[in-house]
Amino acid sequence: MRTGLLVLTAALTASVGLTACYPAKIMQYDRPDTRLVLDRVRAGEADRAQLADGRTVDLAQAVTAGELICSVRLEPACLSAAQVVRLETSEAPDTPLWVYVVAAPLTPIVLANEAMEGLDRALTGGPQTYSLGWAANSGNPCLPFVQRADGGAWPSDQKIRADLYRRRAELDGACLMQLGREYAIPVPARRRLHLTGQIRARFEAFACARPRPEAEADAPRVFAPLGRIHTEGREVGWPRELAGLLDDPATWATSPALTQACTGAGGVAPDPAPAMARAREAWPIPSTGPAA
Structure with a gap:
């Protein structure tokens, strides 16, 4: 049965894949x-x-x-x-009619198979993948937060993402934005991670007792989702989500990452209000921003 489904899936994939030849x-x-x-x-x-x-x-x-x-x-x-x-x-190019003719009889079978495989992945975690990018890219902002397995073994991508998501309150804004680009995370969570990361990154840049000019210059200028990967091509209520995050005390918490970042700048400023005000300056929509 599985072999038959694989053949049908391959046939459907091949027919649809040929449409990629159309620019x-x-x-x-x-x-x-x-x-x-x-x-x-x-x-x-x-x-x-x-x-x-x-x-x-x-x-x-x-x-x-x-x-x-x-x-x-x-x-x-x-x-x-x-x-x-x-x-x-x-x-996107118009799909040729012949693709629909080929695909139509196979679609119910393939969708049912995909549903079963999705359930299997949810229960078992699916095949574990190991991307060299996590280890090789020293510029990955999440790299300092990855916890190695016993003996220093590098975890799988799935375990890294799951662990970072569970510990998201400990991460800095840059890592949260990186997680918000991960397609393996559902779109609403991805968007929220990204918006939270933008706010945190700007807040963190101004939150130390002494100025950090380089961090301030690199801070996000504006808060907004990154196109389709955060909206799936729909109108979404991201301004309301953003306003809610700006009003959430957890957004402004002093995280371990912020404490570490401020070590060489006099520590975290005792009063977060000025940094919060600077962060709120990046509210994007004119005349509708939440009060500082």
């Missing part, structure tokens, strides 16, 4: 309708836009908030979709 459609829209602009941004297909004031902006990681388009790459962080007078996109 993305590069499209340009002059005076696009606001709805079209917002739809393309949500879908992660918007590349660049020319605005009414003549500026050209990068929308590759943008998200929507109502009629606004927001991104860590924009200055200011949010703009009205109505400002877009020209839009450049890379849109």
Whole structure:
């Protein structure tokens, strides 16, 4: 039975995979309708836009908030979709009809098999993978927080992610943002980790008793999700989530990571209010920010 399912799955995968030979459609829209602009941004297909004031902006990681388009790459962080007078996109190609003809009879069987395999992975943890990147990349911000197994053995990727997620209150903002890019974590949790990491990274940069100019210069300028990987191509209530995180006392806790970071800067400042105020400056949406 499993062999048959594997054959069917391979057939479906092959038929769909052949559509990868069709390149993305590069499209340009002059005076696009606001709805079209917002739809393309949500879908992660918007590349660049020319605005009414003549500026050209990068929308590759943008998200929507109502009629606004927001991104860590924009200055200011949010703009009205109505400002877009020209839009450049890379849109998914149309799937050839023959793919649907081939795939249709196999889809129920493959989906059922995928469901069973998903349950199996949930119960057993699935195959354990070991990425050299964790060990080899000294610039990985989560590396200092990885706990080795007895004898110094390197844990699997799954165990690293699970352990870091359980100990997320101990991590610094940079590591939280890294976890927020991990596709193995469900999208809502991924988005929350990223937003929390942005806040923490900016708070930590200003939270020591003495200034840390380099950390302050590297602190996130704006808080916003990173496009489709945090929204799945939908409108999500991330501004409300962000406001909730800014109002959560746990967001501003003095973590072990912050204590370590401030060791050479006079320790953690006894009054966190100034650092909290500096962090709140990165609220992206004009006129709707929570009170400092």
